[in-house]
Amino acid sequence: MNNSSTSTQDRRDRRRKVAALLAGGLVVGVGTAATLAAWNDSEYAASTFTAGSFNMQGSTDQSSFDEHTTSTGAAGLAFSVPVTNLSPSDVVYAPYALRLDADTTNGADVVVDSVTATGTVTNLSYGVVTTSAAGCNAAAFAGGTSVVADGTALSSIGSPTGFTLAKPVAPADGAPTYLCFKVTAGGGLAQGQSGAATWKFTATSN
Known part of the structure; x- marks a missing residue:
């Protein structure tokens, strides 16, 4: 065999082996790069949303409170005598009070909504x-803060002024707001006439 041909063939075989090794090395390198992983993490935020409670109560004796949520179940005001035997110029008074019960979670703004x-x-x-304290008479009315202006027709609320009810401090009920009603019989009062009035107080949480 020709030595020159043999040498040439040997060189070709060596180049093929080197090329094969290089190719193998490249394959290994690519495989290694593909196994690298990126870091990752997660964070979550959540909340629960719960409505509060709101409940107003009334009292005709300014001490024992209950709910009167309909006109048919209205609290009967205890006017002073002679409410059932009025004559012209007579004036009668009746106490009332409002508060928020212990489960209420807000204070309230209150208005006389209708009559x-x-x-x-x-x-x-x-x-x-x-009024600043329980009780309702001429002196208490004179020293009070107007909600419905004195002299308003019994069938009207005029332009009422709102007032507030204190937010309760659990476990106690809210502090009451004391009210005093005054009704006056005019000079034209007819003998034997009879009528009634029902007031609606509306409270809005604040």
């Missing part, structure tokens, strides 16, 4: 004030 009169209420006028 519904039935029967004959002509020549009768009234006023409502808040």
Whole structure:
């Protein structure tokens, strides 16, 4: 065999082996790169949303409170005598109080929302004030803060002024706001006339 041909063939075989090794090395290198992983992490945030409670109560004796949520179940105001035997110029008074119960989670803004009169209420006028303490008479009314202006027709609320109810501090009920009603019989009051009025107080949480 020709030595020159043999040498040439040997060189070709060596180049093929080197090329094969290089190719193998490249394959290994690519495989290694593909196994690298990126770091990752997660974070979550959540909350629960719960509504509060809101409940107003009334009291005609300013000490024992209950709910009166409909006009048919309205609390009966205890007016002073002679509420059932009125004559012209007579004036009668009645106490009332409002508060928020212990489960209520907000304070409240309150307004006299409406009055519904039935029967004959002509020549009768009234006023409502808040007072600093329980009790309702001429002195308490005179020293009170106007809610419905004195002299308003019994079938109207005029332009009422709102007031507030304190937010309760659990486990106690909220502090009451004391009210005093005054009704005055006018000079034109007719003998035997009879009528009634129902007031609606509306509270809005604040």
